[in-house]
Amino acid sequence: MSVRFEYRPYRASFRQPLLTAHGVWAEREGIIVRLLDDAGRESLGEIAPLPDWGTETFASALAFCSALPRQLDEQAARTVPDALPCCQFALETAWETLQRPDHPAPVRTLPMATLLPAGAGAVAAAARATARGFTTMKWKVGVGPAATELALLPRVLEQLPAGGQLRLDANGAWDLPTARLWLEACADRPVEFIEQPFPVGQEEPVISLANEFATRIALDESVAVRANLLRWLEFGWPGIYVIKPSLAGSPRRLLHLLDGYEAEAVFSSAFETAVGLRAALQLVARAPGNGRAVGFGTIGCFADERLNLPDPGPTLSTKWLARQAPGPLWEHLSTVPRAA
Ligand SMILES: [Mg+2]
Structure with a gap:
């Protein structure tokens, strides 16, 4: 059986430009x-590429789409090259949804982590998140001077509810002495894990730190694309794997891989519209649960509300997700002329 294939690119501003260790992203x-x-x-x-994370570029994804035939069969939808992981994710999830509309994600209620802004704004944001019922929060660090952020840590933690946990995400901004300072500061505090302390390619110290300190360490950027994920799985990384499904290629192969290695995964979003978020969350619902909150704090990130999934709050049920009918998002996007 073959189906008609169409595509429309988008460029969308964030509601608030994102401040990370890599600068401002708008x-x-x-x-x-x-x-x-x-x-x-x-x-x-x-297709929501993040080339800085090792995925294809937007331009190469666009070139791939423009070269695809207008009619696709299952073979074409399932054999997107591994060099195009975001295209692979988009086509496989769209194909599965079309072929098996009566096969929704299992009924699950997923605890959601919320995202705190970098810097001192995290204190008030954590208080607001606690008032809304969140118990897991992620704070972006490695943005300002370490001494300033370390001084803020107790103030952010004070805002957490009883039993609440904080995740710290350094986005690869630290060196070894800075990582040690943070791990010492986190000892005996409700810090669930420290995410991506070192840049991709310079992660080696995490192995000894994971043995030395009780606070867990998670890899995110380092395991974003399949080849790198496989390398850390083969190595036997004892920490947590932060998995962004929309960057990780075929969902079917991803779940098989995580299952095969019994990897402790925390799933996370990558600034997708409602379309990519829904597909990623359906994958999360199919993965074995480990009780850790899902890192989809980017829900609602776009200034144009038509692109956003509604904010689910501190928990997300797959029944609720199934009720979120796709809005007029496709109609809102304009067509592109096809390449000859
Ligand atoms: Mg991260």
Whole structure:
């Protein structure tokens, strides 16, 4: 059976520019793909590349889409090259949704982590998140001077509810002495884990630190694409794996891989629209649960509300997700001329 393939690119501003260890990030580009069958049913998929994380670029994803035939069969939808992991994710999830509309994600209620802004604003944001019922919060660090952020740590932690936990995400900004300072500061405090202390390619000290300190360490950027994930799985990384499904290629192969290695995964979003978020969350619902909150604090990140999934609050049920009908997102995007 073959289906009609269409695609529309988007460029969208964030509600608030994101301040990370890599600088200010104000907008993202992606592509929405649409599959239509002869019965008039349709499904959407999202290509949301983050080339700094090792995925294809927006330009290469666009070139791939423009070269695809207008009619696709299952073989074409399932054999997107590994060099295009975001395209692989979009086409496989769109294909699955179209072929098996009666096979939604299992009924699950997922605890959600919320994202705190970098710097002193995290204190008030943590208090607001506690008032809304969140118990797991992630704070971006490595943005300002370490001494300033370390001084803020107790103040942020004070805002957490009883039993609450804080995740720290350094986005690869630390060196070894800084990482040691933080790990010492986190001892005996409710810090669930420290995420990506060192840049990709310079992670080696995490191995000894993971043995030396009780606070868990998670890898995120280091395991974003399949080849790197496989390398750390093979190595037997004893920490946590932060997995961004929309960057990780085929969902079917990803779940198989994580299951095969019994990896302790925390799933996370990558600034997708409602289309990519829905597909990623359906994958999370299929993965074995480990009680850790899901890192989808980017929900609602776009200034244009038509692109956003509604804010689910501190928990997300897959029943609720299934009720979120796709809005007029496809119609809102404009077409691009196809390459000859
Ligand atoms: Mg991270």
